[in-house]
C-alpha cells in the first residue's frame with residue numbers, strides 16, 4: 001500500500017512510521033507539507049499517489065486554541081477537509097484523528113461512538129467540525145477518537161514541547177512537588193500502542209468512526225503518581241480540581257472512551273495504561 005503520513009514528526013506520526021515500514025511510506029512533517037495549503041496538498045497527491053493518507057497533524061494546545069480560534073479551525077477543521085477532498089477525488093482513504101474533547105464530560109460511564117458530542121472548548125469544537133467535514137467529504141474514511149497521548153516524539157529531543165509524562169518527570173525532579181487535577185478522568189494512551197492498532201485497521205480496510213485508547217482509566221493526579229512511583233521520584237502530588245485550576249479552556253471531567261466497537265472487530269484490546277506506561281518509561285531509560 002502507498003501510505004502518506006501528514007504531521008509525521010509528531011508523537012503519533014513518529015510511531016506510525018516505525019509501525020508501517022513494510023508499506024510504501026511517504027512521511028511529510030509540517031516543514032514539508034502544510035495541510036492547510038490546498039495547492040500543496042494537491043501537489044503531494046500528484047507526487048506520491050497515496051492509497052491511504054493518515055493525518056496526524058493538529059493544533060492541540062488546548063488553552064492557546066481559545067486565544068487563536070482562526071488558526072485552530074484552519075488546522076483542525078479546514079485542513080482535514082482539504083485532505084478529504086483530495087482523497088475523495090483520487091479514491092484514496094483518509095485516516096483522521098479526533099479526541100475525547102468532543103464530549104462535555106458529564107457522563108458517568110465511557111462514551112460510545114453513538115453518544116452525542118457537546119464540546120466545551122474551541123479545540124473540541126474545531127476537532128468535531130473536522131470530523132464532520134471528513135465524513136461529509138470522503139466516504140472512505142476512518143476517524144479515530146483517542147485520549148491522553150504520549151509518545152517518544154514528545155520527549156523534547158526534537159526541540160518540541162514535552163508530553164505529560166516527560167513534563168511531570170521534569171517538574172517532579174526539579175520542584176519536588178506538583179499540583180495536578182484529580183477530577184479529570186481519561187485513559188492515558190501510548191502512541192506506540194495506538195499506532196499498532198491503527199496499522200491493523202488500515203491493513204484490514206476498516207472504515208467508520210472508532211474509539212481507541214489503552215484500557216482502564218485514571219485522573220491526571222493518579223497518572224502522575226503512577227509515573228513518579230515507577231520512576232522512583234519522591235515528589236508530592238497535590239490534587240486539585242479543574243475549577244480551582246481555572247485554565248482558559250473548559251475541559252471534560254469524565255471523558256473515558258468505550259472501545260467496544262473496536263473489540264467487535266476482533267483482536268485483543270489495547271493493554272492497560274499502566275503496562276503501556278511501564279514500557280514507555282523503559283524505552284526512555286527511566287527504569
Ligand SMILES: NC(=O)c1ccc[n+]([C@@H]2O[C@H](COP(=O)([O-])OP(=O)(O)OC[C@H]3O[C@@H](n4cnc5c(N)ncnc54)[C@H](OP(=O)(O)O)[C@@H]3O)[C@@H](O)[C@H]2O)c1
Pocket residue numbers: 006007008009010011012013029030031033034035036055056057058059060075079097098099100127146147148149150153154160191
Ligand atoms: N496529544 C494528545 O493528548 C491527544 C489526545 C487526543 C487526541 N489527539 C489527536 O491525535 C492526533 C495526534 O496527536 P499528537 O499528540 O501526535 O500530536 P503532535 O505530537 O502535536 O503532532 C502533531 C503534528 O502536526 C503538525 N502540524 C501542525 N499544524 C500542521 C499543519 N498545518 N500542517 C501539517 N502539519 C501540522 C505539528 O508540527 P509542528 O509542531 O511543527 O507544528 C506536529 O508535528 C491529533 O489529531 C490530536 O488532535 C491528541
